[in-house]
Amino acid sequence: MQDLVSGYGEVMILRDITFAVENEIFAVLGANGAGKTTLLKTLAKLLPVASGTLAWEGEDLTPLPAYDLPQRGIAYVPQEQNVFPDLSVAENLSIGGLTGHRSRAEKLEEVYTLFPRLAERKGQAAGSLSGGEGQMLAVGRALMQDPRLILLDEPSAGLSPLLVDTLFEKIAEIRAQKGVTIIIAEQNAVKTLQIADRVLVLSLGQTHMLRSAKRLSRKKLMEAYHI
Numbered sequence: 001m002q003d004l005v006s007g008y009g010e011v012m013i014l015r016d017i018t019f020a021v022e023n024e025i026f027a028v029l030g031a032n033g034a035g036k037t038t039l040l041k042t043l044a045k046l047l048p049v050a051s052g053t054l055a056w057e058g059e060d061l062t063p064l065p066a067y068d069l070p071q072r073g074i075a076y077v078p079q080e081q082n083v084f085p086d087l088s089v090a091e092n093l094s095i096g097g098l099t100g101h102r103s104r105a106e107k108l109e110e111v112y113t114l115f116p117r118l119a120e121r122k123g124q125a126a127g128s129l130s131g132g133e134g135q136m137l138a139v140g141r142a143l144m145q146d147p148r149l150i151l152l153d154e155p156s157a158g159l160s161p162l163l164v165d166t167l168f169e170k171i172a173e174i175r176a177q178k179g180v181t182i183i184i185a186e187q188n189a190v191k192t193l194q195i196a197d198r199v200l201v202l203s204l205g206q207t208h209m210l211r212s213a214k215r216l217s218r219k220k221l222m223e224a225y226h227i
């Protein structure tokens, strides 16, 4: 994205955001209300691009509707309401598997290997899963699309520290095994920095800093969160 501006109706939230992702885990950090969800929604084409450019693999995404993104290798995991509560675990995953070239069964097997808990609960309604299991299902559904880019919005929200550890280990594993690029928005900066390659810190809808995760000191990060 280049000089991207977006928001809700007349109210612009993101101002002049510029970055390019490579094959990496790219973290979007920032305090509550900084614009992380707005950024991911704009990337997912759920909010219009007011100005600037948005492209993926050389193609301009601006004119495309959100439903065209899965077939272009982009999977979006929203912060909330990211599973169909009345459908079973297996049905949720199957819906994710409608795109791509590989068979659904093969992908399903991979997701169940990565998240054995989902295999144990395949017949259970998604709405009855625990918070951690629900997040695993949402990530699993995204993986069923065989994506080249996953947009993950605050997967750790509402999870206990132990579950956050497990989920982040899985995210790092997905990155390592599949070579998929991951853009992850998080409030949990400390954990995210452990798996991220680069970090964009947003503050009031603007880029506060963009740098390698290794080069981001705790002091710098704290400064960003206090603006």
Ligand SMILES: Nc1ncnc2c1ncn2[C@@H]1O[C@H](COP(=O)(O)OP(=O)(O)O)[C@@H](O)[C@H]1O
Pocket (backbone or CB within 6 Å): 008, 011, 013, 030, 031, 032, 033, 034, 035, 036, 037, 038, 039
């Ligand atoms: N639907 C909406 N309409 C108007 N403003 C919104 C809407 N959703 C979020 N905002 C505003 O956009 C800003 C950024 O919110 P958000 O992107 O959700 O932040 P974050 O995900 O970093 O917590 C906040 O000021 C918030 O109030």
Ligand SMILES: [Mg+2]
Pocket (backbone or CB within 6 Å): 036, 037, 038, 079, 154
């Ligand atoms: Mg958010």
